[in-house]
Amino acid sequence: MDTGFDLREHGGVDVFLRDCPTRAVLELIAGKWTMLVLVALEDGRPMRFAELRRRLDGVTAKVLTGTLRALEREGLLTRAVYPTVPPRVEYRLTALGREVGGLLQGITDWAQANVAAVVAAREEFDERAARPPAAVE
Amino acid sequence: MDTGFDLREHGGVDVFLRDCPTRAVLELIAGKWTMLVLVALEDGRPMRFAELRRRLDGVTAKVLTGTLRALEREGLLTRAVYPTVPPRVEYRLTALGREVGGLLQGITDWAQANVAAVVAAREEFDERAARPPAAVE
């Protein structure tokens, strides 16, 4: 899939540029479940499909499969199939994946630490919007 | 908007739980343009609407507006309107926003540094998938 974007023509890469492949990387992370998968596996311990499914409260099998495939494709995790019966499939991060996982964990940690402030800001914003714009300063 | 989720019932918060408000924070970041807005403003310098629009190659006015509103609502940035003519609107991150911005810059930096490895992994994966599954070793 050639996007017509040549790195060498750009003296480096820039996430802000529309056709730069880094955009694809960002959009991958932007997936609704990607961040949670990466954080769940971040400690290096491999996890089975069902285990991930349980951990990511609310994810469906289809979507989890898709997310895992996408991450495997980008080289962020590996999928190991043990042809036992019943089948056993383990997912674990690659070195590359562990790097992003660490960064993303920073984000989730921040979210957990600051959720109260965010919720408060949201409520204040909504209240402000609901009130009739009384006086203009 | 009460989701029925009470922080006090959960001895803390957990991004992995379905109705935890931290999920909303994560999904905000998951927006296609959110990350770029936050990183663009991360250095603290305020930017005008048109300036952001130019920086985020490919974004439309409508979507940028929506993204900025959402971030303002969560308390991550402020919107200052100067009633001059022509109008002048400046966006800048709040303290909270600067924190996330910094973390997200880590992600974009990583993406820019490792895009080659990711693209390579992707190509190898696709090639593997295209080939007839020769031997089942």
Place this chain on the structure above:
DNA sequence: CGGCATCCACCTAGATACTG
């Protein structure tokens, strides 16, 4: 157990046109 196939509802983002 760990999927894949199918169908569907939503919603986001994009294009376009118009306004204070």
Place this chain on the structure above:
DNA sequence: CAGTATCTAGGTGGATGCCG
């Protein structure tokens, strides 16, 4: 300049059912 209004297409995610 900095939006808003409207319409639409495509994709993402969700529910269900079947298979190796």
